[in-house]
Amino acid sequence: MKRIGILSSHNGSGFDAIQKACEEKILDAQVVLVVSNNSTAKVLEKAESKNIPNFIINDKKYPNENLDKKITELMQEFKIDYIFLSGYMKKIEENLVKAFEDKIINSHPALLPKFGGKGMYGTNVHKAVIEAGEKESGCTVHFVNENYDEGKFILQAQVEVDKNETVESLEEKIKNLETKTIIEALKIIIN
Numbered sequence: 001m002k003r004i005g006i007l008s009s010h011n012g013s014g015f016d017a018i019q020k021a022c023e024e025k026i027l028d029a030q031v032v033l034v035v036s037n038n039s040t041a042k043v044l045e046k047a048e049s050k051n052i053p054n055f056i057i058n059d060k061k062y063p064n065e066n067l068d069k070k071i072t073e074l075m076q077e078f079k080i081d082y083i084f085l086s087g088y089m090k091k092i093e094e095n096l097v098k099a100f101e102d103k104i105i106n107s108h109p110a111l112l113p114k115f116g117g118k119g120m121y122g123t124n125v126h127k128a129v130i131e132a133g134e135k136e137s138g139c140t141v142h143f144v145n146e147n148y149d150e151g152k153f154i155l156q157a158q159v160e161v162d163k164n165e166t167v168e169s170l171e172e173k174i175k176n177l178e179t180k181t182i183i184e185a186l187k188i189i190i191n
């Protein structure tokens, strides 16, 4: 059974989807570790409620330390096979990327390579898509390399952008799409 570690900065909607798929035996895996850079992240409460070990790793808690080195050590201590980025807002540094080469997976809320890169996260992405007049958007599940949103694609899925689409309505559409796409992508890799 594969061991999954989660990195998340806020709600952990991707974590929710993965945890449910593991519980329903759709994925031959278990989430055994949750790490956040945000001490108020809802994902920490969710992990606690599932008795999943969870930790805060940020500059406030570990001033003047290499945070990605600490994340690497913790993931190795928990014998993690795959790391999933569930709305994680920090750049993964090269040391962590190299330690878990082709084992770190992210879900980006757009059809990469468009609308990716620094600054492209959360509602910023949906705002840019709508302002660009795109007729479709979607999500991209991909391996993580040392640059933002440039890793090898695993799976993409699309949704239509309606004429009267709002940032909020598009965000909801894509989060629903990700719930399925993340699991389909992990099934390709894990099962």
Ligand SMILES: Nc1nc2c(c(=O)[nH]1)N[C@@H](CN(C=O)c1ccc(C(=O)N[C@@H](CCC(=O)O)C(=O)O)cc1)CN2
Residues within 6 Å of the ligand: 085, 088, 089, 090, 091, 092, 093, 097, 106, 107, 108, 109, 117, 118, 119, 120, 121, 144, 145, 146, 147, 148, 149, 150, 151
């Ligand atoms: N090495 C990599 N690290 C991360 C990747 C990646 O592909 N390679 N994906 C991101 C997730 N992400 C898009 O999917 C993303 C997240 C955040 C940003 C961004 O611009 N962040 C800001 C800081 C925001 C904050 O601290 O709240 C920044 O870097 O200035 C872009 C893309 C996760 N890590």
Ligand SMILES: NCC(=O)N[C@@H]1O[C@H](COP(=O)([O-])[O-])[C@@H](O)[C@H]1O
Residues within 6 Å of the ligand: 008, 009, 010, 011, 012, 013, 014, 086, 087, 088, 107, 108, 109, 120, 121, 122, 125, 174, 175, 178
């Ligand atoms: N570029 C990274 C990015 O925008 N990630 C996005 O964060 C959301 C999860 O946040 P949540 O887990 O806090 O709901 C997801 O929609 C994901 O695509």
